[in-house]
Amino acid sequence: MAVLILGLIAFLGVHSVRLVAEPWRAAQFARLGEQRWKGLYSLVSLIGFVLIVWGYGIARRSPVLLWAPPVGARHLTALLVAIAFILIAAAYVPGNHIKRAVGHPMYAGVAIWAIGHLLANGTINAVVLFGAFFVWAAAGFLIWRGRDSRAGVAYPAGTTAGDLKAVVGGLVAWAIFAFLLHGWLIGVKPFG
Structure with a gap:
């Protein structure tokens, strides 16, 4: 550890x-x-x-088991991680409504990714890993939103094309990672 x-x-x-x-x-x-x-x-x-x-x-x-993940946790995690990938893509795709609404979608995406993995993994090492990333991402999100508010930062308006690029790009990256790379790199296949 x-x-x-x-x-x-x-x-x-x-x-x-x-x-x-x-x-x-x-x-x-x-x-x-x-x-x-x-x-x-x-x-x-x-x-x-x-x-x-x-x-x-x-x-x-x-592993030291702290809790058994609830039934359906893998499916909920898959959904949350798909949303996280869309948010992370939105951080890099210019001109999307997601970035305008969220402000710092990278931090929000990492926090949601961590929550999903905390739900699906009940070991102490998972709590340390994903809990640390959640705390970091939540703190970063709150700190930057506070700074933006004090500075009067307004993100540019998004476009439908920007939204589509973020959503499609995020979902494609999620699918590649979930169906191909996760099992190879992590040793766990999210979908069996």
Whole structure:
């Protein structure tokens, strides 16, 4: 569990710098320059991610069950993760109503992804992993929405074409991951 926690600290820590230490981040960005800052950021993210995957794999070998997932949890998780993929796509597709309505769809998508996985996994390692991502995403969403409100940020109006790109792109990415990649990369096939 220690490797998993260390990975979460590294990965979510570096992804939280802008949330909790914006002035420090700006100073480091200015001191190091964009390329070096992004290089260090990417390196710490990659190390954290590898530690998360490795640590979760270690913890899965001897799971400690906290609860048995309810009947239908896999199906509800599939639905929630599909919504999460649409939200994450909306963060990158310009001119969609979803981004205008949600403000920070990436954080919202990660939070929904984490909730879905918490419902379907009752082990302590799953609670640590998905709980950490949920707390990070919920905090990031609330912090950025608060900043937007104080700054009077208004996101541009969306278009139907932008909405379609976000929805279709998110659903295609979800289907590829759910039906092909999840079993290969994670070792669990969501649909049997």
